[in-house]
Amino acid sequence: MASQHNANLSAPTAAVLLIGNEILSGRTQDLNLAYMAKGLSDHGIRLSEARVIPDDESVIVNTLNTLRHANTYVFTTGGIGPTHDDITADCVAKAFNVGIDIHPEAQSILLSYWAERDVEPNADRLRMARIPDGASLIENPVSAAPGFCVENVYVMAGVPRIMQAMFDSVLPSLQRGAVINSVSVTCDLPEGTIASPLRALQAQFPDVDLGSYPGKLDGKYKVSLVGRSSDADQLQRVEQALHRLVESAGGNVLG
Amino acid sequence: MASQHNANLSAPTAAVLLIGNEILSGRTQDLNLAYMAKGLSDHGIRLSEARVIPDDESVIVNTLNTLRHANTYVFTTGGIGPTHDDITADCVAKAFNVGIDIHPEAQSILLSYWAERDVEPNADRLRMARIPDGASLIENPVSAAPGFCVENVYVMAGVPRIMQAMFDSVLPSLQRGAVINSVSVTCDLPEGTIASPLRALQAQFPDVDLGSYPGKLDGKYKVSLVGRSSDADQLQRVEQALHRLVESAGGNVLG
Numbered sequence: 186m187a188s189q190h191n192a193n194l195s196a197p198t199a200a201v202l203l204i205g206n207e208i209l210s211g212r213t214q215d216l217n218l219a220y221m222a223k224g225l226s227d228h229g230i231r232l233s234e235a236r237v238i239p240d241d242e243s244v245i246v247n248t249l250n251t252l253r254h255a256n257t258y259v260f261t262t263g264g265i266g267p268t269h270d271d272i273t274a275d276c277v278a279k280a281f282n283v284g285i286d287i288h289p290e291a292q293s294i295l296l297s298y299w300a301e302r303d304v305e306p307n308a309d310r311l312r313m314a315r316i317p318d319g320a321s322l323i324e325n326p327v328s329a330a331p332g333f334c335v336e337n338v339y340v341m342a343g344v345p346r347i348m349q350a351m352f353d354s355v356l357p358s359l360q361r362g363a364v365i366n367s368v369s370v371t372c373d374l375p376e377g378t379i380a381s382p383l384r385a386l387q388a389q390f391p392d393v394d395l396g397s398y399p400g401k402l403d404g405k406y407k408v409s410l411v412g413r414s415s416d417a418d419q420l421q422r423v424e425q426a427l428h429r430l431v432e433s434a435g436g437n438v439l440g
Numbered sequence: 441m442a443s444q445h446n447a448n449l450s451a452p453t454a455a456v457l458l459i460g461n462e463i464l465s466g467r468t469q470d471l472n473l474a475y476m477a478k479g480l481s482d483h484g485i486r487l488s489e490a491r492v493i494p495d496d497e498s499v500i501v502n503t504l505n506t507l508r509h510a511n512t513y514v515f516t517t518g519g520i521g522p523t524h525d526d527i528t529a530d531c532v533a534k535a536f537n538v539g540i541d542i543h544p545e546a547q548s549i550l551l552s553y554w555a556e557r558d559v560e561p562n563a564d565r566l567r568m569a570r571i572p573d574g575a576s577l578i579e580n581p582v583s584a585a586p587g588f589c590v591e592n593v594y595v596m597a598g599v600p601r602i603m604q605a606m607f608d609s610v611l612p613s614l615q616r617g618a619v620i621n622s623v624s625v626t627c628d629l630p631e632g633t634i635a636s637p638l639r640a641l642q643a644q645f646p647d648v649d650l651g652s653y654p655g656k657l658d659g660k661y662k663v664s665l666v667g668r669s670s671d672a673d674q675l676q677r678v679e680q681a682l683h684r685l686v687e688s689a690g691g692n693v694l695g
Contacts, residue, residue, distance in 0.1 A: 207653055209487045210620070210668065211478030216469070218492065223466030232464045234499075235492040237473070240651075244489075267632045268652040269639040309635030344654060365465070377522045380564030384524040396495075397523040398462055399599060413465065 196362030197257035199225050201235040204245060204263040204273055205343055208237050216345045217262045221352055229362030229415070230258065240264055245276035253280070253338050258359060260352070263343030265332065267309045273340060274333075278317035281335050288316035291331050298329035323351045363415035365394075368424040371402065371409045374436035382430045383410065386423065392416060393423050407439055451617030452512035454480050456490040459500060459518040459528055460598055463492050471600045472517045476607055484617030484670070485513065495519055500531035508535070508593050513614060515607070518598030520587065522564045528595060529588070533572035536590050543571035546586050553584035578606045618670035620649075623679040626657065626664045629691035637685045638665065641678065647671060648678050662694055 201221055207213040218235050225232050233256055238244050245264075252259045264273030278285035291314040299306055313330040316322065323332035323339065325347055332341040332351045341351040372379075376397055387395045393414040400407060410430075412423040431438050456476055462468040473490050480487050488511055493499050500519075507514045519528030533540035546569040554561055568585040571577065578587035578594065580602055587596040587606045596606040627634075631652055642650045648669040655662060665685075667678040686693050 206649060206651055206668075207666070208473070209477055209490065210481050210622070211474050211476075211487075212622070212666065213653070214471070214474045218463070219466050219469045221466075222464055226465050232466075233494070235464065237490040239488070266652065266654070267635045269635070269642050270651050304630065304632070307632060307636065309639070310632035312635075313632075367465070367467070375559065377559070377562060377565035377568075380522045380524070380567075381562065384564070387524050394461060396461060396525050397521065398468070399521070411462070411467065413461075 197230045197360045198233045198255075199230050199258040199260060200233055200252040200256045202248060202252060202259060202261040203235065203237040203343075204240060204261055205237075206239050206270075208263075209239055217343070217348050220345070220349055221260055224352060224356055226365055228356055228359060229364040230359060231362065231365070240270050240272055242272060242276055242279070245273065246280045249277065249280040249338065253336070257337060259338045261338065261340050262348050265313065265330070265340060265342055267312050267330075271312070274315055274317060277320075277333075277335055277338060277340055281317060281319075281338075283318040283335070285315055285317045287311060287314045288320070288322070288333075291316050291322055291333075294322075294329055294331060324354055326350050326354075365413050365415050366417060366420055367411055367413045368420050368427070369409050369411045370424065370427040370431060371407050371439045372431040372436045373405070373407060373439060374431060374434055375406075376408055379408070379410070379430060379434050379436070382434065386426055386430060389426075390414075390419055390423050393419055395423070402439060452485045452615045453488045453510075454485050454513040454515060455488055455507040455511045457503060457507060457514060457516045458490065458492040458598075459495060459516055460492075461494050461525075463518075464494055472598070472603050475600070475604055476515055479607060479611055481620055483611055483614060484619040485614060486617065486620070495525050495527055497527060497531055497534070500528065501535045504532065504535040504593065508591070512592060514593045516593065516595050517603050520568065520585070520595060520597055522567050522585075526567070529570055529572060532575075532588075532590055532593060532595055536572060536574075536593075538573040538590070540570055540572045542566060542569045543575070543577070543588075546571050546577055546588075549577075549584055549586060579609055581605050581609075620668050620670050621672060621675055622666055622668045623675050623682070624664050624666045625679065625682040625686060626662050626694045627686040627691045628660070628662060628694055629686060629689055630661075631663055634663070634665070634685060634689050634691070637689065641681055641685060644681075645669075645674055645678050648674055650678070657694060 264271045320333040320335045327347045341348045393412045396411045398409045414420045519526045575588040575590045582602045596603045648667045651666045653664045669675045
């Protein structure tokens with residue numbers, strides 16, 4: 186809503202860039218976006234957009250450059266493994282116009298990890314230690330191969346468990362905005378019945394982002410009326426108003 | 441991969457545009473992209489990218505104009521309900537610079553549906569009959585309120601069950617490209633062990649898009665080696681080569 190965007194003009198924003206043919210072919214159901222979206226929201230960072238793009242160098246480079254100039258932060262997932270289709274690190278180096286080479290610390294982390302597990306280092310495995318010049322590393326507590334950060338771009342693995350650990354380790358270091366909290370009132374009324382009073386409520390509270398999301402609960406129709414705002418007082422008043430709205434329209438609050 | 445894109449230069453492409461604050465806030469896990477990605481792939485349409493954007497007029501209008509000029513088809517989901525936050529239809533009209541008004545057929549469909557269910561029509565409900573000038577309707581067999589198509593843009597509901605029905609009804613009418621089939625060989629070898637022969641195999645079959653996707657199977661590590669191509673003969677040869685590759689590297693094919 187326009188109101189939400191106005192309220193956050195000076196607040197940090199982020200874009201998410203999911204890199205991988207497997208998502209665009211329908212082979213893989215992405216779970217990373219929702220995880221990051223929730224974490225960013227809880228941290229007061231507004232997620233302005235997300236994009237899913239293929240493992241294609243020019244597309245990755247161009248999209249990354251667009252997003253990193255338009256947002257406080259960019260988070261990428263996918264394409265940093267040892268195989269030939271893992272081209273994200275090289276693309277990030279190209280986007281920033283810097284070199285890329287074996288990073289001594291990344292190499293040392295990987296060599297220790299492999300030594301403990303009797304894994305033989307080889308040229309392909311060591312590709313995972315290739316990091317753009319000037320980047321800092323992001324720890325990978327699951328399988329050692331680190332992510333990295335160049336300026337405002339955080340480059341993470343695509344495997345959800347690894348991505349989540351990397352994201353969790355990065356999040357506390359990011360700029361905090363006003364946290365957008367939410368209230369949700371779920372009821373059994375059709376959207377068409379409550380649309381008019383909901384619109385009036387939105388007009389009364391322009392700084393609260395009011396949304397209406399139909400769905401099912403225990404197999405029965407329901408609609409969730411959700412208010413989001415950084416203003417806790419207004420949010421509480423909206424929650425009370427939503428309860429009154431449902432009762433006035435002859436409905437029942439569920440759950 | 442470059443090879444895949446070269447192979448499909450003359451083939452139809454699509455972009456998916458998911459519209460909704462609820463996805464960017466982490467409230468809702470999107471399921472629509474994977475469904476469309478699979479359907480498009482099976483139909484021979486290459487999904488070039490997907491974007492998730494907020495319920496913000498200028499963002500929707502600008503993104504839609506970018507995507508519709510760059511792709512054969514654009515599929516949007518979300519924002520066509522009766523409430524104040526449903527602004528997609530108006531944004532589509534604005535993007536195409538056409539008017540928007542009550543569509544007689546859409547109104548008639550909705551009035552019949554409501555009459556059968558003793559639902560009272562009101563101004564908010566009738567918002568769902570507002571359709572950009574010149575659009576054709578997309579049937580909604582679940583809850584009547586139609587989607588619509590303007591030129592190469594297909595505008596659908598965000599509720600997965602409704603979106604899927606709309607998408608399924610539209611898909612047969614779309615231009616068919618060469619269908620990209622896939623073969624998948626899952627094994628218990630680390631990616632670092634097979635990266636080198638996999639790279640050699642990719643070089644040998646430049647028109648097959650070879651990917652390597654690590655994950656878990658019954659709690660144990662596995663990696664799926666996936667080949668995608670419109671050339672069935674090459675794909676079969678790649679599948680046989682993948683089996684040999686796993687055996688030569690001392691691994692077991694799983695599943």
